Amino acid sequence: MEKFFESLCWNITGKCNEDCKFCYRRKCMDNTLEENIKIFDNLSKNPIKKISFCGGEPLLYTDLFALVKYIRNKFPNIKLSITTNGKCIDDSILEQIFTYFDWISFPIDSSNAEMNAYIGRGYNHLPKIIHLLEKCNNQIHIKINTVVTKVNKEDIQNIYRIISAYHIDRWKIFRFFPIRDAKRYQDLFYLNQFEASQVQNFIQTLNKESCFSIEYNDFEGKPSCFSIQPNGTIENSENEVIGNALEDDILGIKRLELVKYQKTSY
Numbered sequence: 001m002e003k004f005f006e007s008l009c010w011n012i013t014g015k016c017n018e019d020c021k022f023c024y025r026r027k028c029m030d031n032t033l034e035e036n037i038k039i040f041d042n043l044s045k046n047p048i049k050k051i052s053f054c055g056g057e058p059l060l061y062t063d064l065f066a067l068v069k070y071i072r073n074k075f076p077n078i079k080l081s082i083t084t085n086g087k088c089i090d091d092s093i094l095e096q097i098f099t100y101f102d103w104i105s106f107p108i109d110s111s112n113a114e115m116n117a118y119i120g121r122g123y124n125h126l127p128k129i130i131h132l133l134e135k136c137n138n139q140i141h142i143k144i145n146t147v148v149t150k151v152n153k154e155d156i157q158n159i160y161r162i163i164s165a166y167h168i169d170r171w172k173i174f175r176f177f178p179i180r181d182a183k184r185y186q187d188l189f190y191l192n193q194f195e196a197s198q199v200q201n202f203i204q205t206l207n208k209e210s211c212f213s214i215e216y217n218d219f220e221g222k223p224s225c226f227s228i229q230p231n232g233t234i235e236n237s238e239n240e241v242i243g244n245a246l247e248d249d250i251l252g253i254k255r256l257e258l259v260k261y262q263k264t265s266y
Contacts, residue, residue: 004260005048007228012036012053013061017087020109020120022147022189024054024180028231031246033063037070039232039245048248056230059088067120068100078200081105083145085121086132098139103169104131105143111158117153126162137201141171148199149189156199160206168212173203175218179239 014027051071058064059082068080071166081103089097097104106129110116116125136142144163150155156173163171178186182197191199200216206212229233232246234253243253 001106005043005046007050007052008043008048009054011055011066011227011229012058012067013056014116014230016056016085017060018057018085018121018125020147021185022119022176022182023216024177024182026180026229028151028229030230032176033066035232035246036067039228040067040071042245043228044075044251046205048075048078050081052081052083052103054083054227057085057088058082058095059084065096065100065108072100079103081143083107085125086128089132091135092138093136098126101140103141103143104136105145107147108163109147109160110152110155110253112155115155119151126205133163133168135188137167141169142167143172144168146171146173148173149176150191150195151189153195153199156202157206160210164210170215171210172215172217173199175199175216212218 011025012031014025015030016023016025053068055061061067071078071080080101082097082101083105086106107121108129109119109121110127113123113126113128117123120242133142144159146156146159148153160171175191176182176189178190182189182249196218200218203214203216227254229235230243232244234243234245243250
């Protein structure tokens, strides 16, 4: 039976121009364009349905568009997504995103400027995202990501009101996950099970009236897809390093989790 990568999360760089307290990105050296092309050629020995470029901030990777152009030329039907905080985006970059990507994901973690500054996104984060939502309306599929914590759980409804003014396709709400550097803020951010259940119940209520999909990811130690790190290491759903896509033949990684592709609402 043929198997597929349903979704790859490719953390193309560990660099970022924001300093979010809840971030758990891996900080390591980026690969060159040639190395990342080698990684993609290795990964594509198995059919790939979707690649999400994340980070860090993927637009800080200098050769991002050269890489996605290579991928598009080789496999035109792969769904490509970019998760960006928007700080690097001007009209020229936005046009390139429209050219190469099917989806764009923006983070909105608070409707309040002081809260955005406190968590590390900066005072001007939300106005920039709203500006980009206006630019992206009906140009590309849009996804909003929100990390829900003890300090912003009461703000979910305000975020919903903001994004409802735009043509959003999906809103994904992630429960704060304390690993790596984010462990330092576990006491500040982590929702206990009762609080998490309250948030989940509220999201279910919103889903009944929303015109876009709202999803809640509880994590509890298991990210929703396996990931490629900036240096090529592969992590499985248990956050274990199981190989390196630059050094190891992808077909020889015995612990690699391949999932049969099922149609999803990309």
